[in-house]
Amino acid sequence: MIVNSIPSGVLGVARYVDPQTPIASWVVQLGVRQMPADAEALATGRCRIALVRTHNMGEDAPVESWLHANMKFEREAQLRDREGRETSSAIVYFVKAERDDRCSSHAASFHGRASNDPGTPSRPATHTGG
Numbered sequence: 001m002i003v004n005s006i007p008s009g010v011l012g013v014a015r016y017v018d019p020q021t022p023i024a025s026w027v028v029q030l031g032v033r034q035m036p037a038d039a040e041a042l043a044t045g046r047c048r049i050a051l052v053r054t055h056n057m058g059e060d061a062p063v064e065s066w067l068h069a070n071m072k073f074e075r076e077a078q079l080r081d082r083e084g085r086e087t088s089s090a091i092v093y094f095v096k097a098e099r100d101d102r103c104s105s106h107a108a109s110f111h112g113r114a115s116n117d118p119g120t121p122s123r124p125a126t127h128t129g130g
Contacts, residue, residue, distance in 0.1 A: 001050045002026050002042060002063060009055035028059045039066040047096050047103035054079070054089035064092065072097045 001023045003010045010025040017023055024042050026033055033039075042063075043049060049071065051064055067073075071094035079089040096103050 001052060003052045003054070004028070004061040004063060005052070005055045006057060013052050013054065026061065026063050028061065029057065033063070035062045036066055039063045039070075043067070043071065048074075049094045051092040051094065052089070053092065054087075056088075067092070067094045070097070071095060 001013075001017065001021055002025075003013045003023060004026045005013065006029065007025070007027055010027065014023055026038075039062075049067060051061070051067060053061060053064070074093040074095050076093070077091045079087050079091065081087055
């Protein structure tokens, strides 16, 4: 998962992602990531990449353009707020353009999900004293 956001947006997403999910931040405003080297490094060995766009401050995500050019676009899921209204945030799913045996088995398990399931886990339970 690549999160294109401001730093606090990256933290907000990371807070609710399964701890076993690899996550990378892409904060355009910091100017730390280099194209195309960092995009290639993040995609190497990955069958599928989910790009989360949130709080992008009106900046285009160069990594998204690279993913569109070098991987196969699968789908985009617009995120909604608690009242069900669409937000400016989205998850864009990409898959490896050339499938291998390892990627084929991953794809089979992923495609078993409902088409409206963005794969986002629910909030963790609130702990009370004790």
